[in-house]
Amino acid sequence: MITRDDIRELANFHSPETCAVTFYYQPTTPLNKSHREESILVKDLVRNALRDAEKHGRNGCARPDLDRIQGMAEGLRGNGGKAKAIFACSKQGLWREFDIPAQLLKTNLFVSHRFHLKPLAAVLDGVQHACVVLVDRTKARIFELVNDEIVEKQDFVNELTRRGKSDGWRGYDAGHVERKQMNEALQHFKTVADCIEPYFERKSCDRLLIGCHDDVWPEIHRELHSNSKQRLVGHFRIDPKVATPDQTKQMATEQLTQYNSRLQQGLIHEVIGEAHRNGRGAIGLRRVLRSLETGEVQTLLLGSNFQASGVKCHHCGHMDLHDAPVCAVCGKENTQLEDIGDAIVGYAIRNGIDIVYIADDEQFDQIGRIAALLRFRADQNTSVKAAS
Ligand SMILES: [Zn+2]
Structure with a gap:
């Protein structure tokens, strides 16, 4: 997976001799469409780049990389539905290759002083990396959502409650049992908050969504740590015990889409307002x-x-x-x-x-x-x- 540090490194790269090669490959849809057409397209792009370099009297330092890309053309064959980005400069010994979500506008090739990062940066900006937590008074499930894929990372029950139940509650008066349950739920929410925070401390996730029943939301929110609170998008209503990963993904994605759209609208209004005044x-x-x-x-x-x-x-x-x-x-x-x-x-x-x-x-x-x-x-x- 490509990181922001990778992008920064690529952005800082400079080739005084104009031999920085950027190649973007967007698989054709449907996937079974002629792979022959794809490889012809790549070969045409390479031929044009070579001709262009010759026309401008460059010394052909991009040729080894262009030849290598041309050699790959036959083997791409849809690339398993993923797009590909290659950044190369054989003169400075650099070859970086990344598979990325297939959201590029088109297959393209550039030879320049610097790498062309706009298509890549736009695709990566669209990639969400969210932590989604389903929680009720006795159970918690932690998911990671990256783009369209959701993975359940942790699943635990409130051990205190379990122990409490096996001991039996006979002998307590009703008020005592209620207080005990409340304390145990509170302890459970604290444990959940402790488990969520590392997802943001190590920066693997940049958004947090909580799925829960409405009545426990204020209590959960109160226990969240600072990084988690900063990354919080909001909560949605779901039954943590029975929700499937697909249902969780759908609800979380809806929330994220709305949140991003509000954020963008806010920014656009702010910029226009500021410019006008x-x-x-x-x-x-x-x-x-x-x-x-x-x-x-x-x-x-x-x-x-x-x-x-x-x-x-x-x-x-x-x-x-x-x-x-x-x-x-x-x-x-x-x-x-x-x-x-x-x-x-x-x-x-x-x-x-x-x-x-x-x-x-x-x-x-x-x-x-x-x-x-x-x-x-x-x-x-x-x-x-x-x-x-
Ligand atoms: Zn100048």
Whole structure:
């Protein structure tokens, strides 16, 4: 499984000789569709990349990697329904290969100074890693939900209650039994909270959902530790004793989808509001590029369908949406980019900027499918004001 550290490492990679090869493979659906077509497509992409490199007078340093990818084309055969991402630079001895969810837009190949991370980052952003806990007064079940797969990790009953029952309750008055049960349930919730917390301490999960009966929710919530509380999405109503993993997955996924959608809507509104009152919001490509270069950006919002051509200067790193032959900042030669979104994503990852991908949102489409929430406004900085 690819991690955020892997992505950061790939984003920092730079090939001065232009031999960083990025290959994305998206299996055709249905899976049994002609694998021959797939391998022809890959071979065409490789041939075009080689021709392109020759045309620009490069020394062919990408050739060993392109040959290797071409050699793989026959064997991909749908890749078991998974997509594939390969990042390679034989000159610097790098070859990284990842199987990822089959959610890429298409099979594609790039040879450049840097790796193309936009498709990968967008797919990974969609991957949820949630801890789902079903709990009642006597039982608890802990699941991990990754994308579409749910696995039950732990299953335990309240041992105190079990012991209590085997001892029998004869001899206690009714009030005493009730108090005893309440204390035991409370102890059980504390144990459950202790078991959940490590899932967030070691950062294997980034969301928490609790399935329980409504009446015990406040008591469970009270016992949760700090990391768990921070990652809490909410609770849903389910019978922990009889729920199947599939039912649990369905309820949890619904909650997660609603939660993410609310989060995105909130961000879009905040950015638009801030931009309109001339505050900490930037909307549209021109404004976002300027904010990136002045270091203002805290969170980048990027439409999953964002694409725009542009140029980049590999000497000073300046990105521009104008198709100019030379860099507006340093005067060196610009490189044409089919999609400036790729360069923006790479820049954001290298600089520790959060990226939020926005899928299918009409309002977001209207503002140009790119926006940013800013940490500060460089033009409202007092020293800049004083200087101008
Ligand atoms: Zn420049």
